[in-house]
Amino acid sequence: MSNGNSSAKDRPSVGRLLQQARIDAKLTVDEVSSTTRVRVPIVHAIEEDDFSRCGGEVYARGHIRTLARAVGLDPTEVIERYNEQHGVSPPTTPTAPIFEAERIRPEPRRPNWTAAMVAAIVAVIGFVGFTFFNGNDSGDPGAVADGSQTPGDTSGTEQGGEDLEPTPGDPSPTRPDPEESAVAGVPADKVTVKLTVQGGESWISVHDSNGQQLFQGVLQDGDSESFTDDEQIDLVLGNAGAVQLHVNGQEIEDVGEMGQVQRLSYTPGNPEEG
Incomplete structure (x- = not known):
């Protein structure tokens, strides 16, 4: 031996x-x-x-x-x-x-932030739609609710008091921009981090403000993960040059170089100011 x-x-x-x-x-x-x-x-x-x-x-x-x-x-x-x-x-x-x-398998406990983000976007769109239709509501609710003409009514405007058909020049309903809705869905009082790997692979470690491990493992090219916390998120990026990083809805321009190990921490608010 x-x-x-x-x-x-x-x-x-x-x-x-x-x-x-x-x-x-x-x-x-x-x-x-x-x-x-x-x-x-x-x-x-x-x-x-x-x-x-x-x-x-x-x-x-x-x-x-x-x-x-x-x-x-x-x-x-x-x-x-x-x-x-x-x-x-x-x-x-x-x-x-x-x-x-x-590769270390990530812990099975991971919050479903995708569902939370979709719910926030739906809430924003619903609020905008309610505000628009409420602001344009006519004085005769029956004309809007019913929408039908009484027998012998040929004008379509005499009974209801308003023309239900849109006239040329009327402004069309404004629809929220998808990107603006996505930004509005990011909680202002929390820190939200989105990681996307492009052009390579990277080992990733993520912990919350209590030191609880949220994720640890290797992300392949094209993989994306999102994390959030009330106070702080700590990151270790094994190949920083391959990681595209968005913090609180803003893109971080210079994450690091290929092959470089980066340790980063983020809190709620503007990541550039922090």
Whole structure:
């Protein structure tokens, strides 16, 4: 048993293996970084067997696989070397291109904010419709409720007092703009966060003001999640450059770079002011 451990430690380290393969492929660190979107300082650190800058075990594995492919190595063999030299048990589930092996299933308890948002939009539209029709109500409710002519009435205006047909030039009923309704449906006294992943994948962690975990796992390209709380929402974005973020109905312009780990917190009100 001791001979097996000794031979594993005597073989080139993961960082040395990746560095030598890159040199053999006649690639610079900048070229590898541009191809893999792994930042230059992280590439240097991994080649020196310093995995502390990766942001954790999940990202260390993901970066190693990505770099191995870029320099022409078999990612599975390199990960096995990493497991042997760091005493890490291999994952028991199949791995996806980025971090899928380490995916933590989200807790089943998640509020249905989509239904709440739809209910708020319906309430706004109903209020606007009620206000419009109430403001245009005529003095003779029977003319509106009945809408039928009495026997012998050919004008359509003599009994009711008003012409029920719209005349040219009458303003048409205003309808609420869908986007304005959606913004109006965001509670002003709460913090609401919507995450959408575009152009990649990202590990996401979300906690409320009490430290309760609302979500933790990997969102794929095109996935979207929404969260709300009375006081504060804390986020950890594993690949900030791939995340589109809306807070309290406003888009956050600069979330971060590809491969960058970002820790963010938001409260009710204007996120730019906070």
